[in-house]
Amino acid sequence: MSEKKKLQIALYWGAACGGCDVAVLDTDAFILDVAALADIRLWPIAVDGKYADVEALADGELDAAFFNGAVRNSENEHIARLLRQKSKVLVAFGSCAHLGGIPGLANFVTRDDIFRTAYLDNPSIEPGNRTVPVPSTPVNGHVLEIPKFYQRVYALDAVVPVDYYLPGCPPAPNQVKAAILAIATGNLPPRGSVVGASDRAVCEDCKREKSEKKISRFYRPWEIIQDPTKCLLEQGIVCLGPATRSGCGVRCPDTGQGCRGCYGPLPGVVDQGAKVVSSLASVIDSRDPEEIERILDAIPDFTAIAYRFGLPASLLQRRIRA
């Protein structure tokens, strides 16, 4: 029998913070098993593979590609298409690739707003400074080009077909490990599945006691002495547990923070934000429209809470542009 060929894998970050790459390293000593098990052909944060090396591969030569981060610019899209072409399995790794993630909140503003804030109107910019990036710059007879910044953020599957979704911001290390082992052993669920997560809501795995929810005001976590055994929503702390898929290990509620919703909507739910509206509004104990408005005003930046991780994959996806 011939010697078993090592797994060929690639990891890439699109519009991401780098936390997903850290989540891979958070598998601790297992990362050494990965190195023994697999050849890592591209991983910009950790190994020396270049885009040209990936371009030189045969189609389907990679066994798996893990794409974290959203698609924000033409470079992200180029690598998404490249990895799709070169890899047998493409995994949307983490909230940003899965649903658009936190960078996806940029879909509530326009590209011009972002440009203005980053390069022109920011208080930390020297007055009068107009150093701005341009698509191409001639230098010593060469032309340097930067990627095109798109009008909006996309989830990975808006650009290329995705085989598996591994949710989380970032995915829990045990789930990362399980996903890598599943690919190594070929023990894979049907394509298109969400892996490394359950089909239940976070509340079902949360150990806090739950009874009827009736609150007369919302609190920020620091505004209240918490009862560590009682449901956070019942104490008036915003928690997205009822509207969020479990699988994370209930890490946030266990430490006294409301669920932030990073594992995305439950199976069958098309718009997580709409479910957040239902679940948060339903706990309010008031029948007076004005009082309801006052209670809701205590939730800061509600739209960003409702769509913290999933705006580009929601029903309306972005703000209407003029």
Place this chain on the structure above:
Amino acid sequence: MSFEPRIVGFLCNWCSYTGADLAGTSRIHYPANIHIIRVMCSARIDPTFVLWALAEGADGVLVCGCHPGDCHYTDGNYKTMRRFPLLKRLLHAYGVEDERVRLEWVSASEGQRFADVVTDMTERIRPLGPCRIRPGLQADMAER
């Protein structure tokens, strides 16, 4: 040809749908722009339905339920009353004009009121023109 808004109306079975029925049997005229979907209670109207209607090309969405205190299921319309302001905050962030999505309480005896609400809503949406969500999402595909 002038623009005619397409409005989706979600009406609760017990009050508002019966109210709309009364408008019909009383031969009260109101714009044909509204397309009515009967639901058992205004609380059945998941905010998803409203977003979905807009994403699919509706120019407006009207939600009608029993007056507060009159709910057939005791407190279904109070749940709607609490959800609606949060839903409006989302819609505001999406840039959907305030006039396009509306909550009204219409009882079974208020046929005239139902007709007035639909007339008023249609007149307010018409000058806004078509909702730009759907064409916007189609244009995104062309960006890349």
